[in-house]
Amino acid sequence: MDLNILISNITNPVLLFFILGIFATFVKSDLEIPAASAKFISLYLLFSIGFKGGQELVHSGINQQIIITLLLALAFSVFVPLYVFHLLRLKLNVFDAGAVASAYGSVSAVTFISAASFLEMNNTPYGGHMVAAMALMEAPAIVIGMILIRKYDKSSSEKGSMKLVLHDAFTNGSVLMILGSLVIGIIADSKQAEGIKPFTSDIFKGFLAIFLLEMGMVAAKRFKAFIQYGWFVSLFSIIIPLVNGTMAVLLTSFWNIESGNRFMLAILAASASYIAVPAAMRLAAPKADPGLYIPMALGLTFPFNITIGMPLYWTFIQYFPTTSH
Numbered sequence: 001m002d003l004n005i006l007i008s009n010i011t012n013p014v015l016l017f018f019i020l021g022i023f024a025t026f027v028k029s030d031l032e033i034p035a036a037s038a039k040f041i042s043l044y045l046l047f048s049i050g051f052k053g054g055q056e057l058v059h060s061g062i063n064q065q066i067i068i069t070l071l072l073a074l075a076f077s078v079f080v081p082l083y084v085f086h087l088l089r090l091k092l093n094v095f096d097a098g099a100v101a102s103a104y105g106s107v108s109a110v111t112f113i114s115a116a117s118f119l120e121m122n123n124t125p126y127g128g129h130m131v132a133a134m135a136l137m138e139a140p141a142i143v144i145g146m147i148l149i150r151k152y153d154k155s156s157s158e159k160g161s162m163k164l165v166l167h168d169a170f171t172n173g174s175v176l177m178i179l180g181s182l183v184i185g186i187i188a189d190s191k192q193a194e195g196i197k198p199f200t201s202d203i204f205k206g207f208l209a210i211f212l213l214e215m216g217m218v219a220a221k222r223f224k225a226f227i228q229y230g231w232f233v234s235l236f237s238i239i240i241p242l243v244n245g246t247m248a249v250l251l252t253s254f255w256n257i258e259s260g261n262r263f264m265l266a267i268l269a270a271s272a273s274y275i276a277v278p279a280a281m282r283l284a285a286p287k288a289d290p291g292l293y294i295p296m297a298l299g300l301t302f303p304f305n306i307t308i309g310m311p312l313y314w315t316f317i318q319y320f321p322t323t324s325h
Helices: 003-010 013-026 035-060 064-088 094-105 109-121 129-138 140-152 161-171 173-187 190-194 197-202 204-229 231-252 259-270 276-284 290-319
Strands: none
Touching: 013 109, 013 204, 013 290, 035 109, 035 129, 035 173, 035 190, 035 197, 035 204, 064 094, 064 129, 064 140, 064 231, 064 259, 094 140, 094 231, 094 276, 094 290, 109 129, 109 204, 109 259, 109 290, 129 140, 129 173, 129 259, 140 276, 190 197, 197 204, 204 231, 204 290, 231 259, 231 290, 259 290, 276 290
16 A cells, blocks of 8 residues: 555545544543534535535446446445354344444445545545435445344344335435435526535535544544454454445456545445434334444544545555546
8 A cells, every 4th residue: 555645635634634533532532523514514514425426426427337247336235244243143133233233234324425535635536326325325335234133133023114124215315415415416507506616515525624623522522432342343343344335346446447536435325324223213113222333433444434434545556547548
């Protein structure tokens, strides 16, 4: 891996605010972001990335590369929770294994947004259809995780539970915002969209920095409660994202997919959900411990991806160029 890429990523002001949040928690500072403000910023980031993605998707149109990328994204959202669940059953109960499998099969919008910032820093574009890929990957993993729980635990047989899971997966605030913004971006008039560009683009990085500051504080607090689970889940939280991200890089090398889109798919495959999945699992699998799957995704996988993972996947893409032309 190019050391300059790693250093450049770690010294990115946006990422440094994440580190500041972790530091603030460990020194027991009274620094805090009001919950209402954090929620607003989260919704703003989802709105901005979804709307811009919709606009870009209109301009790029639909081609073979886009179709292949979206199919690969769906394949990952189904395959990852299946194999992750069976690995976790070596150490965890059915409920925890299902919840964690859903988290790692689903995606992190904040990791995606951080990856967009990484590509911008490297002057590399990515297609608006990658926002659609992110939206497509959010819900299937939740459903797969619940199906696995119901299959392997005989007591999990409530008749209406799957309908509720599906409803919660698709109406979850983060999912609805990203999907809704994507659709609005597609149907909105381009000239009219220019009128809100200062809001959708110009202030984006500032809000992202504040949001990651809050994420750093939340991650540090969750990590303290997570230590009791031991080395297995800690190693899992690092190794599985690395496996999934590398797998995405290798698979996309067989098609003529642009570097920026390959990188974004790798990040989506490597990321883990700590917003949509916990909201869904609270209803679908109340016996699963949120003190396990949230810290795994937010306390370990998220920091790994935005510090080491992103420059690592980018380096892999340079070493494994596409073989199709």
